[in-house]
Amino acid sequence: MNRRLPLLEGRADATARCTYCPKLCRPACPVATVEGRETVTPWGKMRAMDELLRGVEPAEEASRAAMAWACTGCGRCATLCLLDNPVAETLFEGRADALANRIAPAPVSQLVAGWTDRRARLQEAALEARLVGAGARVAVVPGCRAVREDPAGARRTVRAVGEMVGACHAVGGECCGAPLWDAGDREGFFRQAARFVAAVGEDATELVVADAGCAWTLRTLYPQFGLAPERWTRVEHLSETAARKIDRLQPVAVDGDVAVHDSCRLGRGLGVYDAPRQVMERILGRALVALPTSHEHSSCSGGGGLLPITRPATARAIAEELAGEVREVGPDVAVVTSCTSSRSQLRKAGVRADDLADWIARSLGVAGDAD
Ligand code: SF4
Ligand code: SF4
Structure with missing residues (x-):
């Protein structure tokens, strides 16, 4: 059945490009890594969008459309794609077209x-x-x-x-x-x-x-x-x-190792990598420890793109993978994040995780209920 898919139509080159690619980006995708299925690799999801564009049987539309939400929007695939193919952008346009055609997953329609x-x-x-x-x-x-x-x-x-x-x-x-x-x-x-x-x-x-x-x-x-x-x-x-305002920050005494997690939206999204590290090293008065992946290769926590409501088991498994990385550094490493979803994901996976905002408030002597 052919639907009206105006946004995806504008991305037809991108969906076709992935379809004919040897999947260079496969290892980068957290969803594909934990689910271990070709259909949720960036290639598989773009292929699903391509099939929607070409028209599939009505009974198959919802499963193809669901692939648009099998993505945290983390942008990791872009770091390995030599063709600069805009996967996340295309999948998010697929979401808009699917929602307009009433073939979005139920939790998404309920949110709206x-x-x-x-x-x-x-x-x-x-x-x-x-x-x-x-x-x-x-x-x-x-x-x-x-x-x-x-x-x-x-x-x-x-x-x-x-x-x-x-x-x-x-x-x-x-x-x-x-x-x-x-x-x-x-x-x-x-x-x-x-x-x-x-x-x-x-x-x-x-x-x-x-x-x-x-x-x-x-x-x-x-x-x-x-x-x-x-x-x-x-x-x-x-x-x-x-x-x-780094001179305003005062040291906070804390035992143990601390690491900064580069959240997808702040790091790959906005290119902000140094500021959280500068701030935390000033607050700690010593060096941070490094996680096994960082900067543009930083692992996703599974909290983005509505994945926790569309594929909750996958979102949890991605958080467990990240928690495993943290434990490789040490059993008691505290993680600082600038993403509230990541903090929640990491805590659920048993990692000590706090918001950078909390550290900054402590450093400035803002405590208690802050009234
Ligand atoms: S995102 Fe790039 S590397 Fe990945 S399948 Fe598409 S074209 Fe290939
Ligand atoms: S943006 Fe992230 S979750 Fe989405 S396809 Fe790319 S690597 Fe996978």
Whole structure:
């Protein structure tokens, strides 16, 4: 059956290129590694998109479409592809077309259908945690997950930014829209982005963003689609702000080895590798230990691209693989991450993992409930 697949049609060259390739990128894909099946290699997923474009039997459409979500968006395949083929970008366009054609996996459709309720719950949590504000030149984005799961920690993050840059206000009641982008709901994402921009307010010209995924969304997708107002002169990840203000950071006494995990969106996504290391070495007053994979080859935690809801067992297995890497370095290594999903994935896999934001707050003497 031939569907209307306008975004995938624009990627027909890319899907064809993978189809005829000897799969150079195969070892890079965390989903393919843990599932051990050809159908979920970057090649297999692009082939599924190619087949959707060519038309398959109605009974086979949903299984082909599901391949678009068998991806964390980690970008690791791009590091081994000699043809610069845009796999993640193509799969995410496949998501949008599949959702529009109502052949998306059920958890994805449920996320989109439940967005209004989810947004209301976030606003309620943010108001209760006093993470809504306006009027300052700097707006701090603590991240929805932090607001929902650790409101005191999110308040500490906002206070810590205040210690570094002066007056700032929190944007905790509106999501940047990243989950809708991952779901393939482009219109929903654009609507949510407009709400987010309104919540940042007219006065803010600089954003400090704690979560790597939010920072990537605001720095890549917003400009790409003309969603970022011109008055936003600087959108920084928190590690970059702390690196600029490094003299403000005070040492924190801690025993044992500490390693930085390069999250996919901050590292491969934004090219930010040095700032978290500079900040952590300043805080520790000594060198970090290195994980077996790092920088552009850093392993994915399995927390991105909605994989934890579309393929939960795979997401857990990917986290276990990363936990195994951490244990190769030492049984008690503490991991610092800038990605809330990675922190959650690593903790579930039994690794001591903390947000960089927590370390920065401790270093600046922001403790307790941060009131
Ligand atoms: S992403 Fe590149 S290396 Fe991987 S299958 Fe496609 S063309 Fe080949
Ligand atoms: S972006 Fe990551 S998860 Fe997606 S196909 Fe490439 S390597 Fe696999």
